[in-house]
Amino acid sequence: MKKILISGWIIYMMCCCTFKVENPYQISGKLKVPSDTLLVMYVNMNTGIASKLDTLALKDGEFGFNMPDSMAVYSVGLICKPLYGDPNALMAAMFNPIRLLVVPGENAIVTGEAKNYQISGSMFYQDLKEGEGLIKKFQQEAGRLNRKIAEMEGRRDDEKLINIMRDSLKMYQDQISGTIIEYMKCNPLKKTSVALLNHVTDEKKREAFEMLDSSVKNGVMAPYARTLIRMAEEQVAQKIAAAKIQPGMPAPQFTLKDIQGKNVSLASFQGKYVVLDFWGSWCGWCIKGIPDMKVCYEKHKNKVEFIGIACNDTEAGWKAAVAENELPWVQLINDENMNVPLMYAVAGYPTKCIIDPNGNIVKVVSGEDPKFYIFLDNLLK
Numbered sequence: 001m002k003k004i005l006i007s008g009w010i011i012y013m014m015c016c017c018t019f020k021v022e023n024p025y026q027i028s029g030k031l032k033v034p035s036d037t038l039l040v041m042y043v044n045m046n047t048g049i050a051s052k053l054d055t056l057a058l059k060d061g062e063f064g065f066n067m068p069d070s071m072a073v074y075s076v077g078l079i080c081k082p083l084y085g086d087p088n089a090l091m092a093a094m095f096n097p098i099r100l101l102v103v104p105g106e107n108a109i110v111t112g113e114a115k116n117y118q119i120s121g122s123m124f125y126q127d128l129k130e131g132e133g134l135i136k137k138f139q140q141e142a143g144r145l146n147r148k149i150a151e152m153e154g155r156r157d158d159e160k161l162i163n164i165m166r167d168s169l170k171m172y173q174d175q176i177s178g179t180i181i182e183y184m185k186c187n188p189l190k191k192t193s194v195a196l197l198n199h200v201t202d203e204k205k206r207e208a209f210e211m212l213d214s215s216v217k218n219g220v221m222a223p224y225a226r227t228l229i230r231m232a233e234e235q236v237a238q239k240i241a242a243a244k245i246q247p248g249m250p251a252p253q254f255t256l257k258d259i260q261g262k263n264v265s266l267a268s269f270q271g272k273y274v275v276l277d278f279w280g281s282w283c284g285w286c287i288k289g290i291p292d293m294k295v296c297y298e299k300h301k302n303k304v305e306f307i308g309i310a311c312n313d314t315e316a317g318w319k320a321a322v323a324e325n326e327l328p329w330v331q332l333i334n335d336e337n338m339n340v341p342l343m344y345a346v347a348g349y350p351t352k353c354i355i356d357p358n359g360n361i362v363k364v365v366s367g368e369d370p371k372f373y374i375f376l377d378n379l380l381k
Helices: 002-016 087-095 123-133 136-155 159-186 191-199 202-210 222-244 284-288 290-300 315-324 370-379
Strands: 027-032 037-044 054-057 062-065 074-080 098-102 108-113 116-121 255-258 263-265 273-279 304-310 330-333 351-355 361-366
Touching: 027 074, 027 098, 054 062, 074 087, 098 108, 116 123, 123 191, 136 159, 159 191, 159 202, 191 202, 191 222, 202 222, 284 290, 290 304, 290 370, 304 315, 315 330, 351 370, 361 370
Parallel strands: 027 108, 273 304, 304 330
Antiparallel strands: 027 062, 037 054, 037 074, 074 098, 108 116, 255 263, 255 330, 273 351, 351 361
């Protein structure tokens, strides 16, 4: 971030020699904060790559910086760092950053305080404020209902009452989505219409984006829109898959390659219990759980076929992790064209799925949970 700031000041001084520049930065502003430091985190929405938490020095509350790639859309979080030695305040600030979307060719100006900030700048941000103002009241009600549902689930209230609240929440979510779609219809030439696409329900994101003018659909916001649409369609597909991944239902069939590059199909293991272990060499909890998996494997390997499925992994990283951890059970790597984790509605890692000898699902367990091993021990008694 220091390099970004230095580069920005050099550009500013060069420009001042020829003509006046009011705002040379993509993001600038003045904030009332407890300390003289901002913490900055951002995600390149074109690539999905997130930055490490960085620091930015303030001078009388003023700051300014440019993003690493001036042609990419970024989701940025500014965290007003509290005074040194206040961990509770730091934790609260981390969960409530100043959020903004940074768009190529636009300049954002952030002013105010952490809990009461304003974003102005180029016309894009004025349009964005107008569009978000249309759904503010619906968002407030949706937020209230979300908190209420969480409280009811925490108390384990009657499921029928919780479902009534969920229906009310969906009504507000649909109102938010419908309002934004109408805005997009009326403003097909504005980049703001793409920025507001995240408020449209997953099922309608692609349809809403296709309404926009080709200059916008093929413009600087296009990679951002494609990211949102891809994520939305994965969520929809996962919901559909989750409805099919229930106890007693047939396990989805697949064929993947093993360490030697040979094709291995799930069907070839029918007649035995099977445990599918969705994991990755990058997953700390997966690696941490390997010793327990090894104990379980040694205990049940004569009755159960254990199959590891590496997900979101490189072939080199996968093979190295298998060798380093000396994994004795069958090891396969996911094929993105088949996308087995999506077929099994895997929402987190590790996830384990038990399949009975007839090829039907017995149980799915997300996370490294000791209850999985207890359940399998009881099942095989």
